[in-house]
Structure formats: C-alpha cells, structure tokens
Amino acid sequence: MxxxxxxxxxxxxxxxxxxxxxxxxxxxxxxxxxxxxxxxxxxxxxxxxxxxxxxxxxxxxxxxxxxxxxxxxxxxxxxxxxxxxxxxxxxxxxxxxxxxxxxxxxxxxxxxxxxxxxxxxxxxxxxxxxxxxxxxxxxxxxxxxxxxxxxxxxxxxxxxxxxxxxxxxxxxxxxxxxxxxxxxxxxxxxxxxxxxxxxxxxxxxxxxxxxxxxxxxxxxxxxxxxxxxxxxxxxxxxxxxxxxxxxxxxxxxxxxxxxxxxxxxxxxxxxxxxxxxGLEHQLLMGFEREARIWKAVRSVVPGVKKVRLTRGGFGWMVAVISLEKAAEGDAKNALLAAFAAHPSLKIAIAVDGDVDPDDPVAVEWALATRLRADRGLFVIPYVRGSTLDPVALNEEGLTHKIGIDATRPLDADPVLFERARIPET
Missing domain, CATH: 2.30.110.10 (Electron Transport, Fmn-binding Protein; Chain A)
Structure with a gap:
C-alpha cells in the first residue's frame, strides 16, 4: 500500500x-x-x-x-x-x-x-x-x-x-x-x-x-x-x-x-x-499511548467512557479520562493506571461519564464544580516523565506529576451536580 x-x-x-x-x-x-x-x-x-x-x-x-x-x-x-x-x-x-x-x-x-x-x-x-x-x-x-x-x-x-x-x-x-x-x-x-x-x-x-x-x-x-x-x-x-x-x-x-x-x-x-x-504530529505520536491508557484504565475501572490525550497537552502530556465510578477511589486508581501506561504523562484528570474529554470547557466545568482539592489532588514527586517537558528537572525528564479527581463525590446529593438541560421541542 x-x-x-x-x-x-x-x-x-x-x-x-x-x-x-x-x-x-x-x-x-x-x-x-x-x-x-x-x-x-x-x-x-x-x-x-x-x-x-x-x-x-x-x-x-x-x-x-x-x-x-x-x-x-x-x-x-x-x-x-x-x-x-x-x-x-x-x-x-x-x-x-x-x-x-x-x-x-x-x-x-x-x-x-x-x-x-x-x-x-x-x-x-x-x-x-x-x-x-x-x-x-x-x-x-x-x-x-x-x-x-x-x-x-x-x-x-x-x-x-x-x-x-x-x-x-x-x-x-x-x-x-x-x-x-x-x-x-x-x-x-x-x-x-x-x-x-x-x-x-x-x-x-x-x-x-x-x-x-x-x-x-x-x-x-x-x-x-x-x-x-x-x-x-x-x-x-x-x-x-x-x-x-x-x-x-x-x-x-x-x-x-x-x-x-x-x-x-x-x-x-x-x-x-x-x-x-500540528494535529497530525500529535495524533500520530499520541494515539498508541492513548490506546495503552484506555487498556490499563479499563483493567482497574470497567466503566471507562472515553480517554483523550488533549490538544492543549499536545497529544502527549495531559490526559482526560471520563468514567462511571462504582466506589470512591476508582478515579484515583484510574489515574494511577494512566501514569503507569504512559510514563511521559504529566497531568491526568478524571471526570464523570457526563463530561466529554474532547470539550475543554466541559472539563474545566468539572474542575470548577466537582473537584475538592483536599481529597481530589495528588502529586507524584520526582518521577521520570517526558524529555519534551521544558520545565523538567533534568534532561531525562525528571518531574512532578499531578493527578486530579474531578468526579462527583458519591456521598453527596447527585441532584446538586446534575447538568441543567433545555428540552427539545
């Protein structure tokens, strides 16, 4: 061919x-x-x-x-x-x-x-x-x-x-x-x-x-x-x-x-x-890593909806994972699995299944309305990441990684997190 x-x-x-x-x-x-x-x-x-x-x-x-x-x-x-x-x-x-x-x-x-x-x-x-x-x-x-x-x-x-x-x-x-x-x-x-x-x-x-x-x-x-x-x-x-x-x-x-x-x-x-x-460079370079993240996350949290290495993260260093969690801790397990599957990943964000990872505004909305920093943020210090990271601590990509759980707390009233919609005519 x-x-x-x-x-x-x-x-x-x-x-x-x-x-x-x-x-x-x-x-x-x-x-x-x-x-x-x-x-x-x-x-x-x-x-x-x-x-x-x-x-x-x-x-x-x-x-x-x-x-x-x-x-x-x-x-x-x-x-x-x-x-x-x-x-x-x-x-x-x-x-x-x-x-x-x-x-x-x-x-x-x-x-x-x-x-x-x-x-x-x-x-x-x-x-x-x-x-x-x-x-x-x-x-x-x-x-x-x-x-x-x-x-x-x-x-x-x-x-x-x-x-x-x-x-x-x-x-x-x-x-x-x-x-x-x-x-x-x-x-x-x-x-x-x-x-x-x-x-x-x-x-x-x-x-x-x-x-x-x-x-x-x-x-x-x-x-x-x-x-x-x-x-x-x-x-x-x-x-x-x-x-x-x-x-x-x-x-x-x-x-x-x-x-x-x-x-x-x-x-x-x-x-x-x-x-x-460019977009072609990002898709070529990141698609296989995205597939590996998808496979790894599904092994720990079956309810995975979508995985995206984001355009803002140039298809390489930032991932958003939408999922349906069955228990607290599922989102963090998913994030840890993502870091293991793609070692160059620097930031991983977990959102609920009603949030589209392809929509950066929706992801930011999830961060604004569902993230509690005291229990939703964690940092993995001094771990090898991407050599492409301009702020890495050395040429081998040593860095600090961030996991963000922006999913709805299961112990909270779900009505408080329901996205308002206008019905079709």
Whole structure:
C-alpha cells in the first residue's frame, strides 16, 4: 500500500501549485489542519507533496477500518501484540532512480528559527545487534550532500546505536519518506524491544511489502524515497527544530548518518510534509499511548467512557479520562493506571461519564464544580516523565506529576451536580 493510494481515498483534497516560498507549505499545513488535505504539485522535479493525511480521528479510523475509539484501540493493540511477517520484493530497483545528493530532495523548513530544511515524517529502519530490527520516526536533516544528522531519543534505536558503537560497528539504516499513514502509525508506536514495527504495520494493512538494502537494512515498499546509510560514531549539532510541544528544541550533539544511496520513485514521488506540533504530529505520536491508557484504565475501572490525550497537552502530556465510578477511589486508581501506561504523562484528570474529554470547557466545568482539592489532588514527586517537558528537572525528564479527581463525590446529593438541560421541542 502506497501513500498515493491512501491519499486517493480521502474526500477533501485541495490542490496547490508553485511558487510556495520558504514557509508557504508550512502556512498551508497550519491553515488546513483539521479541515482538508492539501496536495502540493511541483515541489521539485519529479516530486509532489501532501500533508494532513491523518490529522483527524475520522481519517485515521477510516484507514484502520474502525468506527469507534474502542475498535481503533483494539486493532492497534492487537497488531502490536501479534505482528505479521513482511512480503519481500526482490525486483524493485528498476522502479527507482538514484539521485546524488540529499539536497536534491525538496525538504522544507516549517518555523522561522529552525536550523535548516529537514524530513519530519521519515521512518527510520535500523538493523541492530542480534538481528533485531526497529522502525521509528526521527528528525533527519542534511549537513552535506551525503551526510545528515539524526535526532535519537532514548528509546529502541538509541539503544541499538549505543550497543553497536560500543562494539565498534555502525548501524545500517533505511530512511523511508512518503509511506502509507498506517506505516507511520506503527513506527510511532512503542512495542517491546525486538518487536518489529513494520510487522505491526503489516498486520494493520493486511500485508506489507518490503525491500532489502545492500547495507543490511530493510524499507517498506513502495516508499517515495529510500535513503540507505549508516549511523556513525561521528556527532554534529542538531537543531534548533520545533518538537511536538510547539517550542524550539535545544541544540545538542547528535549522531551523523553517512548516506550511501538515495532512491526516488521514477513515477511522481509523493512526499509527506508533517507539520511539527500540528494535529497530525500529535495524533500520530499520541494515539498508541492513548490506546495503552484506555487498556490499563479499563483493567482497574470497567466503566471507562472515553480517554483523550488533549490538544492543549499536545497529544502527549495531559490526559482526560471520563468514567462511571462504582466506589470512591476508582478515579484515583484510574489515574494511577494512566501514569503507569504512559510514563511521559504529566497531568491526568478524571471526570464523570457526563463530561466529554474532547470539550475543554466541559472539563474545566468539572474542575470548577466537582473537584475538592483536599481529597481530589495528588502529586507524584520526582518521577521520570517526558524529555519534551521544558520545565523538567533534568534532561531525562525528571518531574512532578499531578493527578486530579474531578468526579462527583458519591456521598453527596447527585441532584446538586446534575447538568441543567433545555428540552427539545
């Protein structure tokens, strides 16, 4: 399944033509998110671009073949637990042309203080020690025609990199740019180490083709662009770039990638421009964590209505859980389960089933009318949270977490908490 096929299935597409200007694509992405899918023609010779492919739940659920939160969560969690094998293609190179330089690829900057154009939706597939493969999404920015710097956070690819460099070997990788959105969703997930995320994508798609590269890495097929190379021991400054919190990430030393080959589809190559901190970024990054919160909370409180990693918490650090509690303490158990399921979570709020977590005004109303701070608030001090938190106590994300029980006290008269409604005519 290709990105082009996925985009063709969407109903609301608007076409754009050059010239785009330095930040023109970013402005269109911001204007259109949550509204329509922009398709950019002529972003480079032989290239077109697209964005906001899965910036809303209806779009994501359509690709998943799901009609509800529960069905979508269940499909993703099932795929994470039972990935399937890939279908390797032996004859594929004739469909691609090779380009000489990373600068031949029409990357863009999205915000004014970003260091350089870069790829924001590249699926990086690494081949680690012991035959372990990992697929994940990482910022990838050129610092030369055949050199790039890659942002590695302390997760699986970082672990593979550290082990490999310690053993005196480089990490073979493929960077696939322009892939089916469910490949992106799988790559944004975090199954246990050793579970190959492309196998998760294969389960979600009902099959996924892949290619083997000369360096030992693999790539999903057909990707619009496949970059073959090695993560080396060399380091270079990376950033500033905008991460999901919508602020500029600090400049740091990160590993350098030595690029061996750059393959581009001979037919029009469709690139995916993913706006940092945009709705698509938030949904991709947070959806699997939301599913894990849903599963964990249901195990301690069966009456869960809805779970949301909120837009204000950029789909990552703030969760709202609506539930029907059977006894006092259920809400706090739900909040503790949420923190355990998603360690980057900083604030978790429990509300009653009549409060919609998608409505921030309704959540604030619950805080105003149902929270008793003396028994509804608790703080978990000095615990690891998100490295994206600008006020974390160190680079590992050490922080204090807050749980908020904004549910109605069961020992109070329920009439006092009934929401007034105007009857239908």
């Amino acid at each position: 290709s990105l082009s096929n996925a985009v063709a299935s969407l109903s609301e597409i608007r076409f754009y033509d050059p010239p785009y200007g330095e930040f023109g694509i970013a402005r269109v992405l911001k204007e259109s998110e949550g509204r329509w899918t922009p398709l950019f023609r002529g972003v480079g010779k032989g290239f077109s671009g697209v964005g906001n492919v899965i910036d809303t739940r209806p779009k994501l659920y359509r690709f998943l073949g799901a009609s509800s939160d529960e069905e979508a969560y269940s499909k993703l969690l099932s795929a994470l637990e039972s990935p399937t094998s890939l279908d390797f293609v032996s004859t594929w190179q004739d469909l691609y042309r090779e380009v000489d330089s990373l600068y031949d690829l029409p990357m863009v900057r999205y915000y004014e203080r970003e260091a350089r154009p870069y790829i924001t939706s590249g699926v990086v597939v690494g081949a680690g020690p012991g035959g372990v493969y990992n697929a994940s999404i990482h910022r990838f920015s050129p610092i030369g025609a055949r050199k790039a710097v890659i942002r590695l956070v302390p997760r699986h690819l970082y672990h593979m990199y550290k082990m490999s460099i310690k053993q005196g070997r480089e990490v073979p990788i493929a960077v696939a740019w322009g892939v089916h959105p469910l490949v992106l969703l799988a790559a944004a997930s975090s199954p246990p180490y050793g579970v190959f995320e492309l196998g998760v994508a294969a389960r979600l798609l009902g099959g996924l083709k892949a290619v083997s590269l000369e360096n030992g890495a693999v790539a999903p097929f057909p990707a619009s662009v496949i970059i073959e190379g090695f993560i080396t021991a060399e380091q270079a400054e990376e950033g500033p770039f905008v991460d999901i919190v919508g602020v500029y990430d600090r400049v740091r030393l990160q590993p350098v990638v030595r690029v061996e080959r750059i393959y581009v589809l001979r037919s029009e190559a469709l690139l995916h421009y993913l706006l940092p901190a």
